Amino acid sequence: MSTLASQFPIVVRSLNLGFLQSLRLFFVTLIGALPLGLLISFGSMSAWAPLAKLGLRKRAATGKKTRFTKFCAEFRPISLIVRVIVWIFRGTPLMLQLLIIFYFPGLVWGNNVWGSGEAGRFAASCIAFVINYACYFSEIYRGGIEGIPRGQYEAGQVLGMKHSQIFRRVVLLQVVKRIIPPMGNEIITLVKDTSLARIIALQEIIWAGQAFMKGSHGISGAIWPLFFTGVYYLVFTGIVTLILGAVEKKLGYFKA
Amino acid sequence: MSLLEVCDLKKSFDKLHVLKGISFSLEKGEVLAILGASGSGKTTLLRCLNFLETADSGSIKVNGEELLGGKINQEILRKKRLHFGLVFQSFNLFPQYTVLKNVTLAHELLASERPDYKARKKEILSEINENALALLERVGLSDKKDAYPHQLSGGPCQRVAIARALALSPDVLCFDEPTSALDPNLTGEVLKVIRSLKTSDRTMIVVTHEMEFAHSVADKVIFMANGRIEEEGTADEVFKNPKSPLTREFFKSFRF
Numbered sequence: 025m026s027t028l029a030s031q032f033p034i035v036v037r038s039l040n041l042g043f044l045q046s047l048r049l050f051f052v053t054l055i056g057a058l059p060l061g062l063l064i065s066f067g068s069m070s071a072w073a074p075l076a077k078l079g080l081r082k083r084a085a086t087g088k089k090t091r092f093t094k095f096c097a098e099f100r101p102i103s104l105i106v107r108v109i110v111w112i113f114r115g116t117p118l119m120l121q122l123l124i125i126f127y128f129p130g131l132v133w134g135n136n137v138w139g140s141g142e143a144g145r146f147a148a149s150c151i152a153f154v155i156n157y158a159c160y161f162s163e164i165y166r167g168g169i170e171g172i173p174r175g176q177y178e179a180g181q182v183l184g185m186k187h188s189q190i191f192r193r194v195v196l197l198q199v200v201k202r203i204i205p206p207m208g209n210e211i212i213t214l215v216k217d218t219s220l221a222r223i224i225a226l227q228e229i230i231w232a233g234q235a236f237m238k239g240s241h242g243i244s245g246a247i248w249p250l251f252f253t254g255v256y257y258l259v260f261t262g263i264v265t266l267i268l269g270a271v272e273k274k275l276g277y278f279k280a
Numbered sequence: 281m282s283l284l285e286v287c288d289l290k291k292s293f294d295k296l297h298v299l300k301g302i303s304f305s306l307e308k309g310e311v312l313a314i315l316g317a318s319g320s321g322k323t324t325l326l327r328c329l330n331f332l333e334t335a336d337s338g339s340i341k342v343n344g345e346e347l348l349g350g351k352i353n354q355e356i357l358r359k360k361r362l363h364f365g366l367v368f369q370s371f372n373l374f375p376q377y378t379v380l381k382n383v384t385l386a387h388e389l390l391a392s393e394r395p396d397y398k399a400r401k402k403e404i405l406s407e408i409n410e411n412a413l414a415l416l417e418r419v420g421l422s423d424k425k426d427a428y429p430h431q432l433s434g435g436p437c438q439r440v441a442i443a444r445a446l447a448l449s450p451d452v453l454c455f456d457e458p459t460s461a462l463d464p465n466l467t468g469e470v471l472k473v474i475r476s477l478k479t480s481d482r483t484m485i486v487v488t489h490e491m492e493f494a495h496s497v498a499d500k501v502i503f504m505a506n507g508r509i510e511e512e513g514t515a516d517e518v519f520k521n522p523k524s525p526l527t528r529e530f531f532k533s534f535r536f
Contacts, residue, residue, distance in 0.1 A: 173372075175372035176374070178332055178372065179368065180386070182330050182365065182366040183448060184358050184361055184362045184386060184390055184448065186354060186358065193389070278375045279430035280375045
């Protein structure tokens with residue numbers, strides 16, 4: 025029977041390795057989902073309505089507003105498709121998405137694209153997390169962008185700026201400032217959500233902590249390592265909170 | 281040839297006819313005041329001139345060049361908009377930039393498209409900077425050039441917006457109820473600035489409810505009602521001897 029003191033260094037070394045994997049998943053998700061989310065938000069706000077002209081012509085010809093002309097005016101296929109995708113990824117558990125992305129190719133197509141190693145599990149986790157979080161981020165971006173007063177765009181327009189210049193030079197920083205609080209929420213949730221990858225046996229920190237219950241590195245039946253993983257999450261979310269606070273403070277020089 | 285010729289301008293939103301055929305002309309250096317009750321189409325008229333809305337039919341000529349009709353894309357719209365400047369009721373300053381940068385931003389972006397920009401970048405930027413400083417001096421805000429918009433009250437904000445609109449030297453500078461968002465103390469300083477801008481070569485259109493100001497500054501006055509020009513003439517003609525009953529009724533509600 026080993027003592028807690030003798031177990032401690034062994035457990036910490038193992039948990040450190042596990043947390044490193046958690047952090048990798050966290051950063052890859054962030055780097056992937058932040059830009060992808062912006063792209064998705066553009067998609068969901070797309071105003072492209074290919075039937076609008078047809079509807080207007082029909083209306084001009086008949087002089088009447090019908091269900092058909094209304095449909096033509098409001099049918100925005102890109103926005104529709106993107107919003108359905110966002111609905112699916114926000115509407116189902118991330119854990120389920122992980123399972124489907126990891127097992128579907130092997131079980132249904134008979135072609136396990138992920139292989140059997142840790143690298144494959146990590147790649148599958150990254151894809152599930154990036155898509156899932158990009159969908160959440162996209163809604164935050166959309167809220168931020170739609171919250172910018174129209175006068176800001178119009179001021180840019182009458183000053184002869186291009187759409188892209190108005191977005192990059194006028195709107196973007198105001199959006200960033202507005203979305204930091206809700207983004208911070210999501211990012212802190214992401215720190216803890218990385219533990220969901222345990223379900224496909226990614227060797228992140230929960231997996232590493234649990235291993236000491238069954239037996240690992242000569243220690244078995246120990247539950248405290250699993251409980252102790254909470255400290256890692258707490259410390260890291262603390263650091264993230266500090267960083268978000270610093271960014272918020274840095275953007276405090278103007279009011280939007 | 282007049283500097284600005286507007287002929288039979290019409291605009292409707294769905295079934296609502298906001299402009300029912302507006303015609304007027306303006307010589308270089310003239311100031312036109314547009315009066316009228318809310319909903320008479322004054323703001324829509326300015327928005328059509330600035331191409332924030334596209335008029336349905338009619339003609340807008342600046343120095344004989346027809347701006348309305350023909351192909352419309354972003355580049356063409358930008359060129360058209362540069363003929364006009366617009367000062368908004370709600371200022372619409374860019375909150376993340378200093379007063380000085382608010383004035384220079386659009387000018388710098390526009391200059392970056394010049395073919396000689398790369399070779400003469402330093403020179404061009406310093407010219408733009410000098411120009412902006414001179415404009416801030418004119419509106420009496422030299423000492424506030426490094427302040428951010430939220431640090432200024434409404435009057436100074438509107439004066440910055442005026443300097444910003446002047447920076448691109450538009451052919452016609454439009455004001456959309458520039459003092460309606462200001463309390464009486466601040467109204468005076470903004471009107472004083474607008475008055476001081478009246479020179480032989482600066483053409484301005486001012487939509488306003490400040491009757492005294494309109495009377496003393498405007499060369500021409502237009503009174504609009506229900507999307508039409510109800511009465512037009514010199515300031516003295518319209519103010520001292522209004523012919524239309526609608527105009528007389530409107531003036532009654534104002535005390536001089």
